[in-house]
Amino acid sequence: MLIWMVLLLPIIAASVCEFLPWRIAGYVSFLFGCAAFAVASCVAMGLLHGGTATAIDHWVGADPLSSLVLMLETFAGAIALLFSVGMLESDEAPDSAKRRYFIWFNLFLFAGISVLLMREIALIWLALTLTTLFSVFLVSFDRTPAALEAAWKYAMLTILGAAIALLGILLLYWGATRGGAVHFTFSAVGAVAADAPVPIMSLGFVLVLIGFATKAALVPFHAWLPDTYSRAPFAVCAMLSILESALIPYVLLRLHFSLLGAHGVHSGAWLMVIGLVSAGGAAFLMLQTHEYKRLFAYSTIENAGIILTVGSLSAAAAHTAAIWQIMTHALTKPLVFYCAGLVFVLTGERRIANVHGLFSRSALVGGLMMLSGVAVAGAPPFALFLSELGILKAGLASHHIWVFALLGGFMIVSFCAITYHLFGMMTGAPDAAQGVPRRMAPASLAAVALAAVPVVVFGGFIPATLQQLLSHAAAVLSGPHP
Amino acid sequence: MHWMDGPWAAEVNSLVAGIFLLCSFGLLAASQAIGCIKIYRIQSIFLVLGAAIMAASTGNSNLWIVVAIGLITKVLLIPFLIRRIVRREMIARRELQQVRSVPVSLLIGLILCGVGYFVTAPLLAHTSTFIQDDLPIGFSAVLIAVYTITVRREALPQLLSLLAIENGAFFAGDAIAPNFPLIGELAACFDVAMIVLVLGVLSTQIHRVSGSTQVGSLSELKEI
Numbered sequence: 001m002l003i004w005m006v007l008l009l010p011i012i013a014a015s016v017c018e019f020l021p022w023r024i025a026g027y028v029s030f031l032f033g034c035a036a037f038a039v040a041s042c043v044a045m046g047l048l049h050g051g052t053a054t055a056i057d058h059w060v061g062a063d064p065l066s067s068l069v070l071m072l073e074t075f076a077g078a079i080a081l082l083f084s085v086g087m088l089e090s091d092e093a094p095d096s097a098k099r100r101y102f103i104w105f106n107l108f109l110f111a112g113i114s115v116l117l118m119r120e121i122a123l124i125w126l127a128l129t130l131t132t133l134f135s136v137f138l139v140s141f142d143r144t145p146a147a148l149e150a151a152w153k154y155a156m157l158t159i160l161g162a163a164i165a166l167l168g169i170l171l172l173y174w175g176a177t178r179g180g181a182v183h184f185t186f187s188a189v190g191a192v193a194a195d196a197p198v199p200i201m202s203l204g205f206v207l208v209l210i211g212f213a214t215k216a217a218l219v220p221f222h223a224w225l226p227d228t229y230s231r232a233p234f235a236v237c238a239m240l241s242i243l244e245s246a247l248i249p250y251v252l253l254r255l256h257f258s259l260l261g262a263h264g265v266h267s268g269a270w271l272m273v274i275g276l277v278s279a280g281g282a283a284f285l286m287l288q289t290h291e292y293k294r295l296f297a298y299s300t301i302e303n304a305g306i307i308l309t310v311g312s313l314s315a316a317a318a319h320t321a322a323i324w325q326i327m328t329h330a331l332t333k334p335l336v337f338y339c340a341g342l343v344f345v346l347t348g349e350r351r352i353a354n355v356h357g358l359f360s361r362s363a364l365v366g367g368l369m370m371l372s373g374v375a376v377a378g379a380p381p382f383a384l385f386l387s388e389l390g391i392l393k394a395g396l397a398s399h400h401i402w403v404f405a406l407l408g409g410f411m412i413v414s415f416c417a418i419t420y421h422l423f424g425m426m427t428g429a430p431d432a433a434q435g436v437p438r439r440m441a442p443a444s445l446a447a448v449a450l451a452a453v454p455v456v457v458f459g460g461f462i463p464a465t466l467q468q469l470l471s472h473a474a475a476v477l478s479g480p481h482p
Numbered sequence: 483m484h485w486m487d488g489p490w491a492a493e494v495n496s497l498v499a500g501i502f503l504l505c506s507f508g509l510l511a512a513s514q515a516i517g518c519i520k521i522y523r524i525q526s527i528f529l530v531l532g533a534a535i536m537a538a539s540t541g542n543s544n545l546w547i548v549v550a551i552g553l554i555t556k557v558l559l560i561p562f563l564i565r566r567i568v569r570r571e572m573i574a575r576r577e578l579q580q581v582r583s584v585p586v587s588l589l590i591g592l593i594l595c596g597v598g599y600f601v602t603a604p605l606l607a608h609t610s611t612f613i614q615d616d617l618p619i620g621f622s623a624v625l626i627a628v629y630t631i632t633v634r635r636e637a638l639p640q641l642l643s644l645l646a647i648e649n650g651a652f653f654a655g656d657a658i659a660p661n662f663p664l665i666g667e668l669a670a671c672f673d674v675a676m677i678v679l680v681l682g683v684l685s686t687q688i689h690r691v692s693g694s695t696q697v698g699s700l701s702e703l704k705e706i
Contacts, residue, residue: 122666126673133676136684148688155684156640159677160631163647166670167624170655171605173662184663199604 002043003055003062003117006070009036010077010113014106022098026085026443029102033078033109040074043067048465050472058183059120064472066116068323069250072330073116075454076242077109079447080235083338086444087234090345093141101141101233107134108239115247119185124251125169128215129162131243139232150224150231157224158215165211171204186258193261202265208255209270216248216304217297218274219281226289229297230350234341237293238334245304246330253311253322257477271312276406278305283410286417291350292343295421296336299376302414303329306407310391311477313403317394320474324390327470328383328458332376335451339365339372342448343425345438352421357430365440366426368448375455377418378411383458491539492611495532499619502528502653503595506626509646510591511584515638518578519561522642522649526556529649533656536612542660548667552652555671560645560678567682568638581633591626598622612657620654623647637685641678648674 013032017025043053044067054061062070084105088098111134114127132155140151173184179196181188193201210221217225229237256267282302289295303325311322342365349355358366375382388411395404462470505525512518530552537545580587598621606614627646634640648670655662 120663120666122663123669126666126669129673130676133673133680136680140684140687143687143691145688145691148684148691151684152637152681152688155681156631156644159644159681160628160647163644163651164624164628166648167621167651167654170651170659170662174658177659177661197605203601203605 001055002039002046003053003060005039006036006043006074006113007060007110007117009033009039010106010110014103014110017099017102017106020099022088022095022102023085025099025102026081026088029106030078030081030085032106033074033081036109036113037071037074037078040067040070044071044469045465047472048468050475055117058185058188059123060117061119062117063476064469065250065254065323065474065476068469068473069246069326069330070113070116072246072327073109073112073242076238076330076334077112079338079451080238080334081105082450083238083341083444083447084233084235086441086447087341087345089441089443090438093143097141097143101138104134104137105235105239108138110134112239112243112247115251121169121172121184121186121189121255125162125165128165128212128248128251129159131247132158132162132215135236135240138236139228141233141236142231144231147231150227153224154228157221161211161214161221163211164214165208168204168207168209168211171200171207175200175204186254189255190258190261193259193265194263196262198262198264201259201262205255205259205265205267206270209252209267209274212248212252213274216244217301218278218304218308219285219301220277222278222282222301225297225301226291226294229293230291234293234337234344237297238337241297241300241333241337242330245300245307245333246326249304249307249311249322249326252308253477256312268312268314271308272403275305275307275309275312276403278302279309279407279410280305283413283417286414287420289421290352292340292352292355292421292425293337293350295352295418296333296340296376299336299414299418300329300333302410303333306391306411309403309407310394313394313398313400315394315398316474316478317397318391319477320470321387321391321394323470323473323477324387325384328387328455329376331451331454331458332372332382332384335448335455336372336376338444338448338451339368342440342444343369345440345444347431352425354431355425356428358426361430370422370426372452372455373418373422375459377415379415381456381459383455386459386462491535492615495535495539495612496615498528498532498535499615499653502532502649503619503623506623506630506646506650507588507591509639509643510587510626510630510633512639513578513584515578515636518639518642519564522645523557523561525646525649526552526560529653529656530557532616532653536656536660539612540660544662544664545656545660547664548656548660551664551667551671555675556649559675563675563678564638564641564682567679568685578639579635581635587629587633590629594625594629595622598625610657616657617654620650620652620657623650623653626650637681637688641681641685644677644681645674 013029047064052063111130118124136155140147175196176189179192181192214221259265259267282298286298310318378384378388508521534549599618602618602621627643630643
């Protein structure tokens with residue numbers, strides 16, 4: 001029942017928006033988003049001791065891992081909607097376009113939630129494809145040639161990835177049925193993986209990996225990423241980040257663990273390679289980028305790479321660390337994009353080099369940008385610091401010292417890149433040509449404040465219930481047949 | 483015994499598979515937008531025909547529904563949607579530009595075909611003749627369509643190549659996974675229709691703003 005409610009709330013919100021003025025539509029969507037988060041939390045509370053919640057057997061349901069990510073997705077979605085209301089205040093788009101923005105945003109949220117609540121792998125694939133289709137018009141919201149170009153590249157490449165993944169999923173289905181599977185869920189594939197023909201499962205997994213890596217913009221499939229993030233509205237960037245660093249790693253890791261029984265597929269090695277290449281490639285791309293939105297976009301890819309690398313290892317401590325990283329990053333990254341949104345409202349500039357003296361222009365915006373920037377770079381006392389520490393601790397206890405040495409190195413490079421670029425934006429004399437600073441919309445500031453709460457709180461301590469959910473979520477991966 | 487049992491079902495299927503692959507080359511080489519739409523439609527017809535032959539030969543009722551779904555969406559609905567949404571200027575009679583010359587592209591397509599056969603060869607042991615024909619050809623069609631996207635500069639041929647990837651995947655899929663959950667099949671068709679709607683509207687917007695659909699020449703957004 002609760003599961004159906006989470007799925008239905010964004011759909012209802014999208015249909016209600018059609019009949020409301022855009023501002024009210026935005027606030028109503030925000031309330032629906034909060035309701036979805038509350039229901040998702042109830043689902044998660046019911047799974048604190050493990051087990052599963054089922055809506056339709058083998059088709060729709062949740063377990064501790066998916067309910068944890070579901071909470072992150074709905075929380076981020078609700079706040080992104082609130083932030084959007086604030087950002088659209090100063091936008092010149094016609095009211096009908098703003099209303100449509102909220103309709104698409106709710107549908108985008110629905111697709112993301114479906115990824116987590118579907119059990120059938122074919123339906124997970126469909127939900128992931130829908131996340132692209134529902135977000136195309138969010139990316140092109142500005143309707144400028146540049147925004148349309150970004151949306152076209154985004155749609156083309158991510159749908160291309162999804163189509164390649166489709167062939168992989170058909171192959172996996174073929175392999176699983178030859179192994180004797182009746183249903184096509186992760187657990188059903190896991191149960192028959194040992195009997196499934198290895199060449200079929202290998203090719204299937206590699207195709208799914210390439211397809212979803214394109215969808216998640218993992219290096220070297222990241223061609224669409226910089227342009228899309230550069231032009232998409234800030235709240236959309238925040239949700240795309242969650243998609244890339246939480247939802248897709250969630251799907252890939254579950255697939256990997258369901259194929260563990262198939263000796264010879266080497267899915268872990270594939271994930272580790274693509275994870276390391278992404279973490280390293282993105283860290284160095286961060287050094288040379290010229291726009292602050294792209295800087296944080298690459299940081300998302302770096303984190304997705306870290307999560308995949310750590311999650312692909314066989315130690316249980318590594319699984320906990322990976323899921324913890326998914327959580328802290330999904331909480332921190334939206335906050336950074338919201339603060340970057342405030343910087344954009346203040347200066348009207350996208351390029352790092354054109355932003356100077358943020359502190360002296362507005363201590364509030366400058367301070368928020370700096371604090372959220374170092375939070376996402378992994379500095380104490382914020383949530384991401386603790387989870388990155390957890391990753392390195394898991395590394396010291398494992399046999400893969402060189403992997404963690406590389407990851408540690410990449411984390412340092414990205415930390416340097418973010419602080420270096422931010423320092424340039426904070427210092428210096430403000431540009432007189434940038435005019436009078438615009439007033440910050442209260443809705444945006446409220447969204448920033450709400451998003452900052454978990455980042456600060458979870459940097460200090462993790463509540464016992466959350467800890468319990470985390471450990472059960474990790475057990476979903478580590479268990480014999482997840 | 484089914485009414486279409488026997489070796490000749492496999493042979494007709496081989497012929498269908500051959501024409502299906504030929505259509506992939508057609509999409510790669512076609513010089514006019516209207517031609518691309520026609521070739522996509524022919525390819526979809528042969529996709530459905532392949533599924534129908536398999537359904538008749540194996541008596542799999544699931545496949546007959548797949549045939550019906552494919553006929554309604556891919557052969558009828560999608561070409562109709564494309565002509566409705568996409569502006570007339572975009573389908574008008576004119577030469578389409580390609581990044582590489584057509585003969586070079588065809589040669590690369592041929593090489594990709596070889597790659598397709600090479601990659602799928604280890605999977606074909608102990609399988610039916612349908613799979614031995616359809617899996618390599620479906621896989622090759624996917625590779626050729628991916629390559630076609632990279633050489634096309636205009637929105638419409640890129641969109642059609644995207645749909646051709648889906649066709650290739652399902653040409654292989656109908657053979658290897660005839661019992662694939664119908665809801666998955668329906669979902670994929672819904673997805674294809676959504677792709678056409680979204681990308682069709684987007685390309686129309688691009689056309690309105692920039693006066694052409696040369697998406698290949700969109701290069702305002704670059705690092706640096």
